[in-house]
Amino acid sequence: MRSPRVVAVVAIACVAGLTGCSASSSTPNPSAAEWVSTTPEGKGALDAITWDLPQGEPASLNWVRTGAASDNTVLSTLCEGLLKQTPDGYQPSLAESWDAPDDKTYVYHLHHGVKFTDGTEMTADDVVYSLATQKDPNAGSYWSLYFAHVTSIEAVDRYTVKVSLDQPDALFNQMMATVAGTVVEKRFATANAKSYGTAEGGVMCTGPYVLDSWKSGDSIVVKANADYWDTAHKPKIATVKFTFITNPSTLVQGLQSGEIDGAFDFPVSAVQSLTSSSAGTLYLGASTKFVDVGFSAKGGATANPAIRQALALALDKQAITSSLFGAAGKSVRSPFFESTWSYGADIFKKAYNELPAGGADLGAARKLVKAAGSPGETLKLLSNADDPTAQQLAAYVQAQAKAIGLKVQLTSMPASQFSTASFDLTQRNQYDLVVNTASYYDIPDPLFWAFGTLAEGAPYNFSDYKNADVTQWTNEALGTTVESARAGLMAKISGQAYGKDFVSITIANPASLLFMNHRISGAPATYTSHLYSPWILSVGATK
Amino acid sequence: MKVLGVPRGVVVSASRQLAGAVAAIVLSTFVIFGALYLVPGDPITFLSGGRPLTEASRAAIRQYYHLDDPFFVRYLTWLGDTLHGDFGVSTITRAPVADLIGPRVGTSVLLLVMATVLMLVAGVGSGALAGVGSKRTDAMVTLVTSVMMAIPPFIAAALFIGVFAYLLGWFPVFGSGHGLPDQLYHLVLPAAALAISSTAYISRITRQAVRSELASEHVETAVLRGLKPGVVFRRHVMRNASLPIFTVLGLSVAGLIATLVVVETAFGLNGLGSLLVQSVLTKDFAVVQAVALILVIVFIVISLLVDLVSLAADPRLREKTR
Numbered sequence A: 001m002r003s004p005r006v007v008a009v010v011a012i013a014c015v016a017g018l019t020g021c022s023a024s025s026s027t028p029n030p031s032a033a034e035w036v037s038t039t040p041e042g043k044g045a046l047d048a049i050t051w052d053l054p055q056g057e058p059a060s061l062n063w064v065r066t067g068a069a070s071d072n073t074v075l076s077t078l079c080e081g082l083l084k085q086t087p088d089g090y091q092p093s094l095a096e097s098w099d100a101p102d103d104k105t106y107v108y109h110l111h112h113g114v115k116f117t118d119g120t121e122m123t124a125d126d127v128v129y130s131l132a133t134q135k136d137p138n139a140g141s142y143w144s145l146y147f148a149h150v151t152s153i154e155a156v157d158r159y160t161v162k163v164s165l166d167q168p169d170a171l172f173n174q175m176m177a178t179v180a181g182t183v184v185e186k187r188f189a190t191a192n193a194k195s196y197g198t199a200e201g202g203v204m205c206t207g208p209y210v211l212d213s214w215k216s217g218d219s220i221v222v223k224a225n226a227d228y229w230d231t232a233h234k235p236k237i238a239t240v241k242f243t244f245i246t247n248p249s250t251l252v253q254g255l256q257s258g259e260i261d262g263a264f265d266f267p268v269s270a271v272q273s274l275t276s277s278s279a280g281t282l283y284l285g286a287s288t289k290f291v292d293v294g295f296s297a298k299g300g301a302t303a304n305p306a307i308r309q310a311l312a313l314a315l316d317k318q319a320i321t322s323s324l325f326g327a328a329g330k331s332v333r334s335p336f337f338e339s340t341w342s343y344g345a346d347i348f349k350k351a352y353n354e355l356p357a358g359g360a361d362l363g364a365a366r367k368l369v370k371a372a373g374s375p376g377e378t379l380k381l382l383s384n385a386d387d388p389t390a391q392q393l394a395a396y397v398q399a400q401a402k403a404i405g406l407k408v409q410l411t412s413m414p415a416s417q418f419s420t421a422s423f424d425l426t427q428r429n430q431y432d433l434v435v436n437t438a439s440y441y442d443i444p445d446p447l448f449w450a451f452g453t454l455a456e457g458a459p460y461n462f463s464d465y466k467n468a469d470v471t472q473w474t475n476e477a478l479g480t481t482v483e484s485a486r487a488g489l490m491a492k493i494s495g496q497a498y499g500k501d502f503v504s505i506t507i508a509n510p511a512s513l514l515f516m517n518h519r520i521s522g523a524p525a526t527y528t529s530h531l532y533s534p535w536i537l538s539v540g541a542t543k
Numbered sequence B: 001m002k003v004l005g006v007p008r009g010v011v012v013s014a015s016r017q018l019a020g021a022v023a024a025i026v027l028s029t030f031v032i033f034g035a036l037y038l039v040p041g042d043p044i045t046f047l048s049g050g051r052p053l054t055e056a057s058r059a060a061i062r063q064y065y066h067l068d069d070p071f072f073v074r075y076l077t078w079l080g081d082t083l084h085g086d087f088g089v090s091t092i093t094r095a096p097v098a099d100l101i102g103p104r105v106g107t108s109v110l111l112l113v114m115a116t117v118l119m120l121v122a123g124v125g126s127g128a129l130a131g132v133g134s135k136r137t138d139a140m141v142t143l144v145t146s147v148m149m150a151i152p153p154f155i156a157a158a159l160f161i162g163v164f165a166y167l168l169g170w171f172p173v174f175g176s177g178h179g180l181p182d183q184l185y186h187l188v189l190p191a192a193a194l195a196i197s198s199t200a201y202i203s204r205i206t207r208q209a210v211r212s213e214l215a216s217e218h219v220e221t222a223v224l225r226g227l228k229p230g231v232v233f234r235r236h237v238m239r240n241a242s243l244p245i246f247t248v249l250g251l252s253v254a255g256l257i258a259t260l261v262v263v264e265t266a267f268g269l270n271g272l273g274s275l276l277v278q279s280v281l282t283k284d285f286a287v288v289q290a291v292a293l294i295l296v297i298v299f300i301v302i303s304l305l306v307d308l309v310s311l312a313a314d315p316r317l318r319e320k321t322r
Helices: A004-025 A069-078 A124-135 A186-191 A248-257 A268-275 A305-314 A317-328 A345-353 A362-371 A388-403 A415-423 A446-453 A468-478 A483-500 B008-038 B055-064 B071-083 B097-132 B135-149 B153-167 B180-186 B188-214 B217-224 B229-266 B272-281 B285-313 B315-321
Strands: A046-052 A083-086 A089-092 A095-099 A105-110 A150-157 A160-165 A209-215 A219-224 A237-243 A262-264 A280-285 A289-295 A329-331 A378-384 A407-413 A433-440 A504-510 A512-517
Touching (some): A046 A248, A069 A209, A069 A237, A089 A095, A124 A186, A248 A262, A268 A317, A268 A388, A268 A512, A305 A362, A305 A388, A305 A504, A317 A329, A345 A483, A378 A388, A378 A415, A388 A407, A388 A433, A415 B272, B071 B285, B097 B188, B097 B229, B097 B285, B188 B229, B229 B285, B272 B285
Parallel strands (some): A046 A262, A378 A407
Antiparallel strands (some): A209 A219, A219 A237, A262 A512, A289 A504, A329 A504
């Protein structure tokens, strides 16, 4: 193990070189530990810890408008949903059980005696209000897409909620294990409609922690809820202070010096110094995040599946993944990779293994380009200038394309502009290729991705991919609540969209990153557990 | 002729400066507003974590964040509110802008003041030393300032955090602290990172000014008259050298305002600079405008002060404007 002194010097040198050095020194130590899902149990009580949010200050804690990772990491300590996602999969949360009398109806049976943090009991009315607000088109919810098939949400009795759909929707119940299923107190939220979820207005939920203070630009402090309803899981830490350090080198020094106790999802450039840290332990966890090269509906050479296949063949996925992430990333064949198989794993595995593994075959790629008439046009590639991973991958794509006779020109935009341009059709269609490093599944189901991107007219079908079979299978899968049947349909989609049509080129599945110093332990290591479950409950003192 | 005991030339010149400053402030708010308006794209993708949205909710969200309001409506509303002393409400966090800015002004001002003191003490001190000292002292100071001048603030920040906060543990890694003594302690490294290259520059200017004064006739005369070296240095060298030093100091302080953004982000300080970065990212017009307005005003006021002090200190400048 390296001494902390050397590590610090390396970290300093890395920052000094800034982007230039990221190629070599950001590559994490390949001998790092295996990917895990949980960390050693947090046993003892502690007065206070400091936890950083590397993506910066949350914009909102309003349940219809918390979208980014920072928002949800904090919100999940304060508010709970009907279901939750833990390293063990979907678990009951505010709903102690649920059933589906038919495939267009879900009935949620709520826990009795759940109290909001003002002491009021949670009832079915609060649940109905919380879900109906997500569906309300005027509320401007980030989650409304998943309520599209909901026709009614009603309270059957004080502790039972019935949701009716106009067609079977295999995603709906799973989405109840995200912020979409969050329950807030109706009375409080309607009385404070304007300020709800802001620093001034606060929140009113059932979670294990209560918002204590929110100093814009400085910190959010949450305190343990002494009357937390779930008596089997008591908070072990009295006060948690969330800080907003985004600068990777400052964050690393803060973790090393013990001023910050832990953090999730820091930039991959921090991985190497934290791997060898003597201050604490770095955990790499299973995640639903992935990195891919996408196409647009611009037309031209990339509209030809043969050219897309040639590009896929030109990329050595293992080599570039190892160079980008080291042990903190796995190369993958399609967006339907292992962490998304929450059901039908055998079926998914078979379909996945039928796809090309992604070792470079430049000879075959060149042949495909020639057979397609060697298009001479310059392909435009869009990338995020603020993300060293994206920039490295873009440069690699450019070089490999050149090797097979395709000209690629790189455009880099600052993060804010990039995220808009890559999601806005008009802007995106000015580019042929886009490097995406920020995609992830909210719920572990390949259908989640197919529904959003592959069907005709899907909101994120950016390449205007039209395959009647895939569209039909996707819609059919959405209506198929029997999991083995749904997995069968997804397997067919996998073969067509990623095996034949090369809708996108999925490169890697980056690990979920977690660092905790030696004082604390217990946080879940999987992505998305810290977004959609009261993760803070499992954190405690090491001894 | 004098107005209220001040020479007329100074009054005319000062009022011209003042009018120019006000025009510059109004113009800059318009330019900043326009620039932010013209930046392509909207912040919804960023805020929603890139989640797919239905058209109806996208429209509702755009309305909620006032993203579709016409340019002049927004600008004039903002200008009107601001003239009434109301900075409005952040479009993203929904907090009153004054509440967002209030706690951060202190951090940024304290940081600027500490950096200025550092520039004054270390910069002028080392420059004067190099000016009057031996060849060896001069060479040493020149070497050190050459290195300092070449260090950009973000590197200085990383270096200071690594060495003084992490390895030696003398200072905290990040944060602004609570209560004045704690704040001063927290801001030592940021102030040093902020001031490092300007300090070196001030040192150079001071050395040059001291050298040229030492070689001037009036200093030689003073020495020949048998005045004590200390008196010559204070009255004849430093007093005359102070004009260029002060001018450069003023401009450097004004220049530091732009660097605030970098240093505050690196040290995780809740200052105006970090607020500006965050607000530009989310296209939070109200906040960007208010912060930019404050920074522009501070910049202009400092420049104005430099001009006025120069006018007051140097009779030759007054003659020109008469």
